[in-house]
Amino acid sequence: MVKDEQTEPSENVFEERAEYLSSEELHAWTTRTHRDNQILEKLTGPGPKLLIGPRGSGKSTYLRLAYFSLLESQQALPVYVNYAKSLALEPNFHRNANALAMFRQWVLSRIVVSLNESIGKMGAVPESLQQLAGTCATLIEQVEARQAPEVPPTNLTPTSLLQQLEEWTEGIPPRRVVLLFDDAAHAFSSEQQREFFEIFTQLRSRYVSCKAAVYPGVTNYTPTFQLGHDAQLVEAWMRPDDPDYLVTMREIASRRLPVSEGREQALRDSLVDYAAVASFGLPRGFLLMLSEMLGLDEVSNLLPNKRLADEAVGNFAQSTRDVFDALALKLPRYKRFIEVGKQLQAQMIESLREFNDNRPEGEQRTAVVAIQEPVSAELGRVLAFLEYAGLVRDLRSISQGDYSYRQFWMHHAILLHENALGLGRNPSAQAAVAALTGRANASRVRRSAATLLGSNYADRCVLDLPPCERCGEPRAAAEAQYCLRCGNRLKDASVFEELLRAPIESLPLTRKKLDGILEHTEMRSVQDILLDVEQAQLRSIRFVGPVWASRITRYAEEFVYV
Template sequence: MTTTGLNDEPNELQPYEENFVEQAEYIERDRFLALAAEHPYEASILRKLKGGGAKLLIGPRGCGKSTLMRKAFYQILESENDSALPVYVNFKLALKLEPFYVNGPNASYWFRAWLVLKVIAAIWGTKEQLASLSFPANFPSKAKLSKLIDSLEASRADGDLVDEFTISYLIELVDDLAIENNLSRVVILIDDAAHSFSEKQQEDFFDFFRAIKSRLISPKAAVYPGITSHSASFHVGHDAEQIDAWVRPSGVEYEDFMVSLAEKRFLDTGLNFVSDNEEDIRFLAYASFGIPRGFLGMLRSIYNSQESYTTSDGSLNKNKILRLSRTGRDMSHAVFDSLTSKLPSYTSYVQNGSKIYQAILTQIKEYNKGKELERQGFQFAVKSPVDSDLDKVFGFLQYSGLIMPSGSILKGEKGSFQHYQVHLGDITAENIIVGRRTKSISSFLTVIRATKHQAWPRLTNASILEGADVDRNDFVLSLPLCHVCATPRSNPEARFCSNCGAQLKPSSTYEALVQQNISALPISKRMEKRIKENSNIRKVRDILIDANKETLLGIPYVGKIRAQIIVGHAEEHVS
């Protein structure tokens, strides 16, 4: 796994390392507003997030959904002409409730209570930002909410304590809050929503999302493509408008957005990497494929290892920049590969998906052979209808940020095609465009910036599977393994292992993830070694239960910023 978060970290903390923290939720308000660049479609997106109605903000990991949600939150707070109240709540750790779905019949009840408690607790978070907010007399205390949330996340359930925290109670409480403060609406911004890989849990979330929508309550949720399961009663378009947060990596507007992001992150560092090496920075922006988190990981590497990336005249080393450009695609591949742990029943889809993706890259490369730079491409189309198993694979690839859908295209008698663009980091790293002999940053930019022609490899379900050497029968849903001998279960209803005879336990994705070694996190080997040599932290669970980061902060050269980054990696691992 690539160490895009803490790779190349120096022994001493660099003075402006906080500038390169990728996750928006870990940056304090003033710093966040100073560091955030303006999304090309920011005005339109924020208008919808701040306004009435239910919205779904969709995009892969790291594409900027959290940044947009937090911008909407702060803008509503600062508005003098709007009587709206923003509530920002993060459901990143929803998978902590998954054991209820494994071990008991009342999982939906406990999960709904947790959702309600999290939203009410987040209203306290708004009050910390808005001192003038007045609470009605019946508003629950912050300490009580925190205690109940912690209890549910530890799988300790007490119906008597959470009985009152129903959806109707939340709606009544918000109504009282609105009357108390003369509010026109309450905008609930739910970040990392439907993040759990439990389909039933996701369905329960969308039932909750639909139920709280009202004249007064305007829910907005950040969700992911490809893995999100809506409930039977929830219909995208009717129950909520979908907003695309993923910036298409094309054109001057995109380049300027990413360059602006780079300039803000290097601000006050005394370094002129951006203005002195603008073409290199624009190339890295394309190599990140519209995912700012990957782009910031590359900038962090340059900042942390300046001597390594610069030449004697102070310019960036072209060969090292070409190598660095791989890290964005490596991050997306790591997210894709992690699905074998988070969706173990779909292991065959992930494994075969890797072959399919490589086969598509090969077919694009063949298509580009002998063509002039301006006529080469990095897109492909699949004849409709797309096979259901392939469609599932494409969904996982979208979630990971490896392919970007471009809609449907009609080609007359040849039929309709689903159009996609593949990760530009793979296009450059795998010599899909340009060619090995003429490889340079300028030549890559020539291809990427060229006016696109209506020509690309037109593939079929059969040609993709044949090119990947994958058979339709290779897609199977895997049953959970025996916890003793790791033998697959013989059937879904089996109570004892067919190999060792051990009684089979319910399978919990959350428990499997937290029990993994910290080597599964995207941290460098040097950081992993330092953590293990200076603490008792060995598993992901050890980081998550270090509530105040006391153990992490006791490790040499791990300060507040690095500790937060490590905790962020652990939380993302189980989300």
């Protein structure tokens, strides 16, 4: 991992989202394991696939690698489409009668524009495709700027697009087309999710197959969409108890991070492994912690040590919790479920601390809480939100005696930060790694929902529905369209617009960076950051250079769009 002492890293070294990396950067900075090759075979092969994992688990990396791999091998024509900005269309669903039709045209138009680009990389682009792609590009720009025309200039359908796909690719052997949908089925608009999966199901033929990245826990499929039948699930999330896990993460660090000779000597394997187990199988979090403990984000002169590593782990634990807390803004009707989820986190951690504190020295610690089944619909929803944020990982159910239990693996960074592993007040990096690299479910804490949350927890898991704007009457049900008292048409607030107005404290930033923004700029909302032209205000802050300015902007974009 030794690099030239005088070489400063490029900004892209710190880019956390793979969709912004080139083919050369991806191949230089990623390592391929047997598991990775199996996933890529499924993404480049025939048949519909859903690549599932929480934020930062590597879904975009796999899709981009599949895209570049197919371009190089020419075994099929890959079409990479990113739908991250789908939430920008959400306000239309509250105002325009043609919102669903416009969303459908936007989804299909993005495929056409990306197809035009992909065919251009492999040969001549048919004139009819060029013309349609120009029209589609204009529509995309208008829709995302919320300036869409009353009547869409296109009238695409999945059936017509399939037919045209086969015509446009007739001269490109072997005629097979792989559609790679990133940030698909946006988690925070149920209308968009249903429409997307209708399209996904219809875009299927002997020549065309779809692959889409989705989230665990919060992605809603149409009633007719059956997992396993309509699409095979492919898990992106690495397991920290995999025998090859630490080797893989060390290789990622070696390829990605520029380290001078002095830092190389200080960055012992134990600290790399410590960040690896704390990341809980999420490569983005691993790189973020390493760059923070090395002080690489602004090319400072920090030498890594256990104190800096603990700070990085604590910041990552908090940023992961922030993702969960932000769901109260992104899914306002589930605000009370999020409050119950915060209590559940605390109780799971306390249960693990109590269990691990009582383990004899030398015995394996656990990060798994087993909740007695049946798990109610209310608790299932809370756990799904925790899984989306990456705070827990759903393992298989087990049976013990007369009871069955559903197992949940707790995020390692949180357990380390909360000192819940029974390793003493300031355990060494080696002790923490040893405690968290054994079999994840070799032992477990068994609890009932009532023990963790109280017997009345279901009464607190109710939808928080906005009342009638005219008379203040509470809504009778989530599906109600008219007020039972005055007959006024009921409206939901726009999630997208609420997210733009959210305070910058909602972003996963360290206290130091937040204080710098609040003290030295007029920026107070997420929208203010997105409107900061060329990041001029951000870069005027002390300790915020080009890397951190780009990172803060990315956090704002991810908060709103992903």
